Amino acid sequence: MTEQREKGFTPRQRAVLECALELLVAGGERAVTTAGVARAASCSKESLYKWFGDRDGLLAAMIAYQASKVRTFANEGEAVDRSRFRARLVAFARDLLDVLAGDVSLALNRLAIGQASRDENRLGRLLVAQGRRRIDEGAIALLEAGKRHGHINYEDQEEAYRTFYGLIVRDLHVRMLLGEEEVRRPEGFAALAERAVDQFFALYRVREKERADPA
Numbered sequence: 115m116t117e118q119r120e121k122g123f124t125p126r127q128r129a130v131l132e133c134a135l136e137l138l139v140a141g142g143e144r145a146v147t148t149a150g151v152a153r154a155a156s157c158s159k160e161s162l163y164k165w166f167g168d169r170d171g172l173l174a175a176m177i178a179y180q181a182s183k184v185r186t187f188a189n190e191g192e193a194v195d196r197s198r199f200r201a202r203l204v205a206f207a208r209d210l211l212d213v214l215a216g217d218v219s220l221a222l223n224r225l226a227i228g229q230a231s232r233d234e235n236r237l238g239r240l241l242v243a244q245g246r247r248r249i250d251e252g253a254i255a256l257l258e259a260g261k262r263h264g265h266i267n268y269e270d271q272e273e274a275y276r277t278f279y280g281l282i283v284r285d286l287h288v289r290m291l292l293g294e295e296e297v298r299r300p301e302g303f304a305a306l307a308e309r310a311v312d313q314f315f316a317l318y319r320v321r322e323k324e325r326a327d328p329a
Contacts, residue, residue, distance in 0.1 A: 123179060127165055130155040131179045134172065139221045143237060146173065170236065177244040180218055184209040186252030196265045200311060203260075206253055207282045207307035214287050215298040223291060250275065266318040274318060281310040 123131065133155040137145045148169060152159045166172040187202045194202070213219050222245075226238040254275050260266045268274035286306075289297045 122182075123175075126157075127175075128179065130157055130162070130165075131176050134176050135180065135218045138176070138225075139217045142221075143173075143225050146176070148172065170240070173237065174240050174244045177222065177240050178248060180213065180222070181245040181248045183213050184249050184252070186249070186256045193263055194259075199260045199263065199265045200315070202256060203278075203311045203314065204307050206256065207310050208303055210249070210279075210282055211286070211303040211306060212300060214283065215290055215300065215303075220290060223287075227291070250279075253278070264320055266315070267320050268318050277317065278310070278314050281313050282307065 130151065134146055134151045137150055137154055146169070148159050148162050151172065152162055162172060166175045185202075185205055187205075222237070222241060226235065226241050229235045229237055254271060257266065257268075257275055257278070258271070261268065266274075286297050
C-alpha cells in the first residue's frame with residue numbers, strides 16, 4: 115500500500131478512482147486495466163503506477179475509496195454529548211446503506227461471489243481487507259468513543275458491533291444482491307438508519323441512573 119493511500123486520496127486521485135469504478139460497473143473486473151483507466155480518466159499510466167502500484171493496487175485503492183464513503187468520525191477526538199454521538203451513529207448507518215445499495219458495491223460483491231469457488235479469490239480478499247475491515251475498524255472506534263464518554267456500555271466489543279451492523283443491514287444486502295430493486299430506494303434509508311440506532315440504544319444505552327451510580 116502506498117503512503118498516499120494511507121493518508122487519503124487527492125481530488126485528482128478520487129476522480130480517477132471514480133472513472134475506474136464506472137468501468138467496473140459497466141464491464142466487470144476485466145474492464146479495469148491500467149490502459150483503460152488511464153484513457154477514461156485522461157491521465158497517464160505512469161501516474162496510475164505512481165499512485166496505486168500495479169493492477170491489484172489499483173483494485174485495492176478502488177475498494178478502499180468506496181469504503182471511505184461510509185463516515186465513522188473515528189478520528190475526531192473531542193468529547194461529544196449523547197445527541198451528537200447518536201447523530202454520528204445515524205450518519206454511519208445511512209452511509210452504509212447508501213454504499214451497499216449503490217451500483218459499485220453491488221458489482222464488486224457480485225464479482226467476488228462469482229469468484230468465491232476459485233482457489234485464489236483475489237477480489238474477495240481485497241473486499242474484506244480494504245473494504246469491510248476498514249468500515250468495521252472505523253465503526254468499532256466510534257462505538258468505543260461512545261462507551262468512553264458514557265453513552266453506551268457493553269462487555270463484548272465485537273458482539274456489540276455485529277449487533278449494530280445487523281440492525282442496520284438486516285437481510286437488505288442479500289435482497290439487493292438478488293436484484294430486489296424496491297429495497298434499494300434511498301428515500302427509505304433515513305428512517306431505517308434512525309430505527310436501527312433506536313434499537314441499538316435500547317440494548318446498549320447507559321441509563322441516567324447508571325451514570326449517577328456505576329455500582
